[in-house]
Amino acid sequence: MNVFKLLSRSAKAPQSLPAEKLPSSGAAVNPQLFGHDHTEQPTTSSKKSKKRKRGQEPEDSQQELPEDLDFFNAPKEGSKRKRKDRKPVEQSEAVTTTENGTENGAAEDQDDAYDEDACKRVLRSHKLKIHVLEDFAAQLEAPPVKEKKKKSKKRKEKEEEAACKAKKDKKQLFPRPLESFAQLRTRYGISRGLAQNIEEQGYKLPTEVQLGTLPLLLGDRKKNTETEDDGSARFLSGDVDLLSIAPTGSGKTIAFLIPIINALLAEGKESSTSGPRAVIVAPTRELASQIVNEARKLAKGTGIKTALMKKGMEVVERPEEENKAEAPSDFEVSDDDKSEASGSEEEEEKKDTLPKKQRRRAEMVKAAILVATPLALLNALRLFDGKIAELPSVHHLVLDEADVLLDPLFREQTLSVWNACTNPSLRVGLWSATMGSSIEELVLRTLNTRWTSLPPTTPPTPRAPLIRAVVGIKDTAIPNISHKLIYAATEQGKLLGLRQLLHPVALTPSSNTPTLRPPFLVFTQTIPRATALHSELLYDIPPEAGGSSRIAVLHANLSSTARSTIMTRFRRGEIWVLITTDLLARGVDFRGLNGVVNYDVPTSAAAYVHRVGRTGRAGREGGVAVTYYTQEDIPYVKGIANVIRASERLRGKKGVSGGAQGEEEGEIKQWLLDALPTPSKRDKQMLKKRGVEARRTVKDEAGKNRARISTKSGYERRRENNLRGARRASQRRGGEERVEKSASGGESEFEGFED
Numbered sequence: 048m049n050v051f052k053l054l055s056r057s058a059k060a061p062q063s064l065p066a067e068k069l070p071s072s073g074a075a076v077n078p079q080l081f082g083h084d085h086t087e088q089p090t091t092s093s094k095k096s097k098k099r100k101r102g103q104e105p106e107d108s109q110q111e112l113p114e115d116l117d118f119f120n121a122p123k124e125g126s127k128r129k130r131k132d133r134k135p136v137e138q139s140e141a142v143t144t145t146e147n148g149t150e151n152g153a154a155e156d157q158d159d160a161y162d163e164d165a166c167k168r169v170l171r172s173h174k175l176k177i178h179v180l181e182d183f184a185a186q187l188e189a190p191p192v193k194e195k196k197k198k199s200k201k202r203k204e205k206e207e208e209a210a211c212k213a214k215k216d217k218k219q220l221f222p223r224p225l226e227s228f229a230q231l232r233t234r235y236g237i238s239r240g241l242a243q244n245i246e247e248q249g250y251k252l253p254t255e256v257q258l259g260t261l262p263l264l265l266g267d268r269k270k271n272t273e274t275e276d277d278g279s280a281r282f283l284s285g286d287v288d289l290l291s292i293a294p295t296g297s298g299k300t301i302a303f304l305i306p307i308i309n310a311l312l313a314e315g316k317e318s319s320t321s322g323p324r325a326v327i328v329a330p331t332r333e334l335a336s337q338i339v340n341e342a343r344k345l346a347k348g349t350g351i352k353t354a355l356m357k358k359g360m361e362v363v364e365r366p367e368e369e370n371k372a373e374a375p376s377d378f379e380v381s382d383d384d385k386s387e388a389s390g391s392e393e394e395e396e397k398k399d400t401l402p403k404k405q406r407r408r409a410e411m412v413k414a415a416i417l418v419a420t421p422l423a424l425l426n427a428l429r430l431f432d433g434k435i436a437e438l439p440s441v442h443h444l445v446l447d448e449a450d451v452l453l454d455p456l457f458r459e460q461t462l463s464v465w466n467a468c469t470n471p472s473l474r475v476g477l478w479s480a481t482m483g484s485s486i487e488e489l490v491l492r493t494l495n496t497r498w499t500s501l502p503p504t505t506p507p508t509p510r511a512p513l514i515r516a517v518v519g520i521k522d523t524a525i526p527n528i529s530h531k532l533i534y535a536a537t538e539q540g541k542l543l544g545l546r547q548l549l550h551p552v553a554l555t556p557s558s559n560t561p562t563l564r565p566p567f568l569v570f571t572q573t574i575p576r577a578t579a580l581h582s583e584l585l586y587d588i589p590p591e592a593g594g595s596s597r598i599a600v601l602h603a604n605l606s607s608t609a610r611s612t613i614m615t616r617f618r619r620g621e622i623w624v625l626i627t628t629d630l631l632a633r634g635v636d637f638r639g640l641n642g643v644v645n646y647d648v649p650t651s652a653a654a655y656v657h658r659v660g661r662t663g664r665a666g667r668e669g670g671v672a673v674t675y676y677t678q679e680d681i682p683y684v685k686g687i688a689n690v691i692r693a694s695e696r697l698r699g700k701k702g703v704s705g706g707a708q709g710e711e712e713g714e715i716k717q718w719l720l721d722a723l724p725t726p727s728k729r730d731k732q733m734l735k736k737r738g739v740e741a742r743r744t745v746k747d748e749a750g751k752n753r754a755r756i757s758t759k760s761g762y763e764r765r766r767e768n769n770l771r772g773a774r775r776a777s778q779r780r781g782g783e784e785r786v787e788k789s790a791s792g793g794e795s796e797f798e799g800f801e802d
């Protein structure tokens with residue numbers, strides 16, 4: 048008897064969730080994950096907030112919300128400025144208005160009520176920790192002197208001492224948290240156009256990562272002018288490099304886009320012609336195009352353009368000879384690419400009237416913000432002689448999903464892009480929901496190398512500090528979803544389990560299977576497994592419910608058009624079940640996704656965090672993450688079980704330390720954690736690199752990659768194989784007979800036409 052099977056059977060049947068609590072039923076009243084009350088009521092140093100536990104309804108949730116909190120509802124008549132009436136905001140005007148002060152000044156009066164204790168309390172309640180990274184603090188205390196001579200022993204010792212000291216007094220910062228998006232204009236003086244766009248997007252209450260990092264990146268003007276400076280003013284000037292680790296779906300995208308768009312607007316029109324001024328790198332095309340959409344919405348009407356890097360676009364001027372060699376006569380930029388390249392529709396219209404030959408040259412990116420995958424950008428930067436062209440115009444570099452971009456898989460490409468951004472005042476932002484310490488070290492090393500290789504300036508330019516902001520517990524899944532870790536024993540068991548999820552019977556409260564309503568994502572380890580699972584499940588959805596059109600597969604081997612069509616259909620709700628690989632594990636935002644199924648276990652704890660983070664976005668409750676594991680996966684499941692337990696601890700479940708009595712019971716019991724083996728470091732590395740060995744793709748006789756996912760037993764499959772073999776053999780025999788006949792006087796074979 049298998050102990051895992053026995054024990055997982057004993058688990059309590061999960062209760063079905065009320066319909067209104069599903070992610071697909073709409074946006075959450077509050078997008079924050081922790082410490083809601085501090086932002087619901089303006090906090091002052093004298094007021095203490097009452098904490099509400101996650102999952103518990105706010106007292107007034109049934110009542111009508113105050114207007115400033117009712118931001119997810121349709122705008123009431125007359126409450127919103129009409130788009131048509133809005134004049135495009137001139138960049139210069141935006142800056143002038145900003146400099147002249149606030150539009151209504153309403154939030155300014157609250158500023159004085161906030162003292163440092165209040166800041167500390169709010170940041171703590173939102174589980175937000177902000178530090179200046181140690182090495183940097185040490186170096187700021189003793190700025191690096193570029194030495195020609197070898198360091199003396201004494202000097203080395205001194206430096207080590209300074210580093211130790213800095214480590215001890217690790218500098219924690221307490222910037223004034225952003226209470227509402229309205230404060231972006233009143234306190235941080237962002238441009239009016241940008242503020243209007245934020246308002247039109249319905250964003251009012253900032254999430255944890257936004258309330259902590261926006262003040263850091265926009266620069267707290269007030270703090271800088273205060274005389275009683277405790278030394279933190281230089282870190283709050285806005286001129287910082289940032290490492291931000293915040294839960295999935297917590298709104299990191301707008302947290303890095305708002306400061307960039309604002310800075311570009313402040314720079315003015317003059318610099319708009321000299322190449323991209325901000326580069327955002329993302330690991331997949333899907334994520335990159337999502338960022339482009341977000342940026343375009345935020346920068347609408349401001350004159351700031353955003354482009355998605357595509358094949359055939361250029362970011363640097365090439366010598367004439369290279370252009371000739373690089374533009375083959377049959378090359379033409381697709382209509383789609385063209386509009387992305389310049390971002391201006393009028394320009395595109397003009398170009399369409401040009402003779403075809405003139406349009407054949409690669410499109411030059413004119414947008415101020417360029418979003419790209421590392422490889423696409425690197426290809427565009429690669430010169431004829433193999434060298435990488437420089438991008439000195441870039442002042443802002445963002446690595447979204449920084450840990451995967453700096454992982455060995457993308458590392459070389461990402462670092463090449465980073466090093467191509469040669470502007471000495473380049474500010475870098477690294478964002479992700481997970482960040483290993485080795486990645487942090489790599490970031491520090493890279494920044495150090497870049498700093499020491501800069502030519503000396505007079506007067507010396509102060510080094511920008513590297514600040515790290517962490518929301519919640521690092522590398523943990525979001526607390527607002529429920530996790531099911533199910534032992535399925537075999538591959539067939541997993542398929543049966545998934546079929547139960549697809550079958551409407553699974554939705555009844557009495558059912559012993561998890562409740563999972565479409566739309567949901569199903570993750571597999573490899574592309575062949577995703578396609579095999581798709582063919583197996585293709586006819587599982589009844590025709591009355593839409594049949595095979597409701598289920599689709601998305602992976603990197605599909606054309607980009609097919610990929611974007613599937614994404615659009617899934618977002619529209621036409622596809623209910625999307626089978627995919629880790630291609631969609633990171634960053635992609637499907638707001639109303641009800642669940643995630645890990646059909647194959649993720650290859651690391653971080654991969655689990657990102658995969659399951661596709662549901663429960665922006666504080667939505669009711670998302671479910673189902674993970675099946677088989678006998679082969681047992682050596683690797685402990686990491687995932689630990690992540691689930693930590694997430695349940697954040698949620699406050701019973702049976703998990705920190706959980707209160709009377710709360711729901713946690714999914715991961717102590718006996719399971721005790722029973723699961725701890726994988727070695729090497730095992731973990733191998734798993735990350737190769738996945739579960741038993742699930743790796745095998746090549747069939749025809750040399751094609753095949754993955755077998757089927758409910759058929761081994762006996763049935765053998766019988767079918769034998770039959771197929773017999774049929775092939777008889778066909779071969781028939782063919783040989785025909786050849787023999789033709790050789791002995793039959794029609795001669797066709798041997799081509801004579802000249």
Ligand SMILES: Nc1ncnc2c1ncn2[C@@H]1O[C@H](COP(=O)(O)OP(=O)(O)OP(=O)(O)O)[C@@H](O)[C@H]1O
Pocket residue numbers: 078249250251252253254257293294295296297298299300301479480633634635636638660661664665
């Ligand atoms: N302040 C806010 N209020 C309400 N919704 C928000 C807010 N900020 C962001 N959102 C929404 O939250 C969703 C998730 O945002 P986003 O994709 O930026 O998350 P993320 O932190 O980058 O997630 P991931 O780690 O998965 O990449 C988006 O639909 C976005 O529109």
